[in-house]
Amino acid sequence: MIPKYAVDRGRADTMATLLKTVDLVTNFYTYEGVVKALNRISLVVDHGTTFGLVGESGCGKSVTARSVLRIVQEPGRIEGGKVVVYLDEKNRETGVDLLEQSEGYMEALRGDQISMIFQEPNAALNPTMSIGDQVSESYLFHQRQEMNAKILEDLCSPACRAFYPLKKVQQALYRVAVRDPDALGLKILDRIPLGKLWQKRLKREAKRRSIDIVGKLGIPHPERIVEQYPHSLSGGMKQRIVIAIALACSPVLLIADEATSNLDVTIQAQILELLRQLKHEVISSILLITHDLGIVAETCDRVAVMYAGNLVEVADVNDLFKKPLHPYTQALLEAVPKFSMEGTLKSIEGNVPNLVTPPPGCRFHPRCPHAMEVCTRRFPEMIEIGRNHRVACHLFERVDGKNSRA
Amino acid sequence: MEKILELRRLKKHYPIIGGVLRREVNAVKAVDGVDLDIYRGECLGLVGESGCGKTTVGKTMIRLYHPTHGSIYYYGKNGDAAERLDIGSTKRSTLKNLGIRGRLQMVFQDPTTSLDPRMLIKRIIAEPIREQVNLTGRGLEDRIVRLLELVGLSRDHLLRYPHEFSGGQRQRIAVARAIATDPEFVVLDEPTSALDVSVQSQILNLLKSLQQRLNLTYLFVTHHLLVVKYISERTAVMYLGKIVEIAPTADLFSRAVHPYTHALLSGIPIPDVEHKPRRIVLSGDVPSPVNPPQGCRFHPRCPFATERCQNEAPSLEEVDTGHRAACHRKWEVEELVREKFGDQIR
Numbered sequence: 208m209i210p211k212y213a214v215d216r217g218r219a220d221t222m223a224t225l226l227k228t229v230d231l232v233t234n235f236y237t238y239e240g241v242v243k244a245l246n247r248i249s250l251v252v253d254h255g256t257t258f259g260l261v262g263e264s265g266c267g268k269s270v271t272a273r274s275v276l277r278i279v280q281e282p283g284r285i286e287g288g289k290v291v292v293y294l295d296e297k298n299r300e301t302g303v304d305l306l307e308q309s310e311g312y313m314e315a316l317r318g319d320q321i322s323m324i325f326q327e328p329n330a331a332l333n334p335t336m337s338i339g340d341q342v343s344e345s346y347l348f349h350q351r352q353e354m355n356a357k358i359l360e361d362l363c364s365p366a367c368r369a370f371y372p373l374k375k376v377q378q379a380l381y382r383v384a385v386r387d388p389d390a391l392g393l394k395i396l397d398r399i400p401l402g403k404l405w406q407k408r409l410k411r412e413a414k415r416r417s418i419d420i421v422g423k424l425g426i427p428h429p430e431r432i433v434e435q436y437p438h439s440l441s442g443g444m445k446q447r448i449v450i451a452i453a454l455a456c457s458p459v460l461l462i463a464d465e466a467t468s469n470l471d472v473t474i475q476a477q478i479l480e481l482l483r484q485l486k487h488e489v490i491s492s493i494l495l496i497t498h499d500l501g502i503v504a505e506t507c508d509r510v511a512v513m514y515a516g517n518l519v520e521v522a523d524v525n526d527l528f529k530k531p532l533h534p535y536t537q538a539l540l541e542a543v544p545k546f547s548m549e550g551t552l553k554s555i556e557g558n559v560p561n562l563v564t565p566p567p568g569c570r571f572h573p574r575c576p577h578a579m580e581v582c583t584r585r586f587p588e589m590i591e592i593g594r595n596h597r598v599a600c601h602l603f604e605r606v607d608g609k610n611s612r613a
Numbered sequence: 614m615e616k617i618l619e620l621r622r623l624k625k626h627y628p629i630i631g632g633v634l635r636r637e638v639n640a641v642k643a644v645d646g647v648d649l650d651i652y653r654g655e656c657l658g659l660v661g662e663s664g665c666g667k668t669t670v671g672k673t674m675i676r677l678y679h680p681t682h683g684s685i686y687y688y689g690k691n692g693d694a695a696e697r698l699d700i701g702s703t704k705r706s707t708l709k710n711l712g713i714r715g716r717l718q719m720v721f722q723d724p725t726t727s728l729d730p731r732m733l734i735k736r737i738i739a740e741p742i743r744e745q746v747n748l749t750g751r752g753l754e755d756r757i758v759r760l761l762e763l764v765g766l767s768r769d770h771l772l773r774y775p776h777e778f779s780g781g782q783r784q785r786i787a788v789a790r791a792i793a794t795d796p797e798f799v800v801l802d803e804p805t806s807a808l809d810v811s812v813q814s815q816i817l818n819l820l821k822s823l824q825q826r827l828n829l830t831y832l833f834v835t836h837h838l839l840v841v842k843y844i845s846e847r848t849a850v851m852y853l854g855k856i857v858e859i860a861p862t863a864d865l866f867s868r869a870v871h872p873y874t875h876a877l878l879s880g881i882p883i884p885d886v887e888h889k890p891r892r893i894v895l896s897g898d899v900p901s902p903v904n905p906p907q908g909c910r911f912h913p914r915c916p917f918a919t920e921r922c923q924n925e926a927p928s929l930e931e932v933d934t935g936h937r938a939a940c941h942r943k944w945e946v947e948e949l950v951r952e953k954f955g956d957q958i959r
Binding site for chain 1: 814821877
């Protein structure tokens with residue numbers, strides 16, 4: 208795997224923005240009513256960082272990730288806002304608003320530059336396709352052109368010892384494929400039983416690449432594994448395959464949606480180690496979605512805490528764990544059993560609110576120990592407190608130009 | 614301390630049927646020789662990876678499953694030997710007539726699947742009571758309301774269906790159902806793993822207070838080690854159908870002996886930024902319990918395995934008061950871990 212955006216990694220210390228969502232709103236139109244899943248989410252993910260997104264289930268973590276990739280399922284709809292990505296040099300300044308792009312553009316982007324590891328490896332893998340086919344899919348989709356060129360080069364090189372007339376035909380076909388992959392002639396050929404065989408070399412190349420990447424993820428005997436089907440692998444292995452599919456095209460941003468939450472502690476340790484290693488070597492940035500604060504503390508550089516479709520706090524990981532500002536973050540950190548802990552565990556009373564009829568004002572106020580009168584009326588805006596530490600809470604609202612508490 | 618349950622060489626094998634004659638060709642050895650004493654009033658944590666037989670131990674212990682081999686001794690209220698009864702070989706009807714069924718109860722993992730969606734909360738909780746005692750009408754309802762109040766719900770919830778509740782409330786209902794028959798012993802099978810962090814702490818605190826109020830004994834089955842640390846006094850670690858280490862919880866977390874326990878402990882992600890330990894990352898997966906490895910079952914993944922480990926199965930031996938471990942190299946492990954992984958492990 209050659210890092211595609213080597214330049215970006217060099218610039219990681221300058222903290223160039225990679226992804227920015229501005230006031231993202233996603234609603235789900237259900238029979239019960241409109242579920243306001245995302246309420247104006249504004250996030251910034253920088254190049255070269257691991258960004259954690261934490262919250263309880265149903266708070267909109269996954270919907271955020273899906274909105275970024277525009278794969279929100281029915282009856283969900285992205286209603287407003289912007290998702291701006293700064294992927295390559297030419298749009299470094301302005302960025303690309305993904306919500307305004309065509310579906311074709313998104314298809315080319317998903318899995319190639321931004322890819323996603325899905326939550327449940329059992330559901331993410333197709334049980335009727337072999338592992339090799341599933342991994343090669345992304346190569347065949349995104350790197351077809353490049354592979355065609357490589358095969359053509361091989362065919363033209365003197366080392367190639369194919370049967371002579373056939374070789375000439377193949378050379379001609381691949382030359383067409385390199386020039387125009389969607390050529391009508393090739394499409395017709397694909398429909399003809401024997402004509403399809405021209406793709407054999409392409410498929411072989413894709414398979415070779417998938418064996419390569421599967422092997423790189425620390426799976427023993429990759430040649431044998433790619434012939435197998437998902438049911439014959441264990442949970443940890445399946446998760447690795449899902450990661451392999453996501454990493455196949457060396458994405459710039461990897462979105463890991465609860466990549467380890469259904470795995471055992473020892474397997475989880477393996478996967479986290481793998482992600483850390485990969486981040487060093489291959490990927491530029493990771494957007495890690497999880498509900499486990501332990502994983503966040505260990506792997507992330509920056510963390511955003513979500514509650515009921517809102518962003519409540521964004522901070523560097525050290526600041527967040529040492530000096531949590533928002534009452535929800537504080538309560539969440541106190542509610543987790545820790546390694547060195549005495550006395551009883553504090554809990555947050557009440558339940559996560561229903562997002563069809565969210566509480567007015569701050570959505571956390573019914574459960575908040577510091578709730579004030581203003582919290583029931585007005586929604587708190589995100590305010591910057593300290594370096595890179597943003598929080599949405601009325602407790603910190605500026606009164607006469609200085610913080611009322613901090 | 615009085616014992617309440619005593620497991621001796623408990624085995625539970627699930628047969629694999631195969632061949633033309635549909636005969637038993639092999640067995641999944643889910644639990645393969647477990648010795649365990651549970652004392653009255655304690656909370657024993659049982660941890661291990663998925664598929665290691667934790668749940669099967671819990672279910673067999675209260676005779677939801679019939680054990681393949683071995684015995685389960687139940688000690689009655691006075692705790693003397695005369696009342697010792699092997700519930701592993703007693704008939705189910707006898708168990709019910711003696712009233713033992715009601716004294717051993719269970720809370721299941723996922724409250725969405727363990728509560729019947731077509732039953733009212735009132736009926737869900739009344740079901741076990743009516744099985745055990747003859748109560749009807751007002752008396753029954755009063756008892757149900759008392760139970761609901763005990764778990765933090767109220768009379769308003771009586772005539773509702775499970776789908777109207779959130780995950781945490783459903784688990785409260787499941788707990789209320791389990792304590793409906795005044796049990797002495799409750800198996801809690803991952804009661805918090807389907808719940809969110811904020812709700813998890815509510816349930817843990819509820820369970821803790823119920824234990825004190827009703828004088829319950831718990832077997833807390835989970836894969837989450839920090840939860841075990843919070844709630845239980847003693848902890849047993851299982852690997853592939855066997856107990857590899859058992860110790861008072863504080864002891865286990867500070868002076869683990871078995872290499873597997875070391876790996877488990879170092880694998881917990883800790884919600885604390887200053888604490889960044891080095892990991893012992895075990896290679897490979899848990900082997901299949903159909904054909905467990907020869908000798909020590911952990912040896913294919915153990916970083917310190919010797920030839921002896923491959924051939925001879927270690928037995929659970931005492932290393933300290935109340936601290937027992939099954940490892941051939943139990944006296945050297947601490948040093949080996951330090952040598953191989955450095956001091957930062959914990």
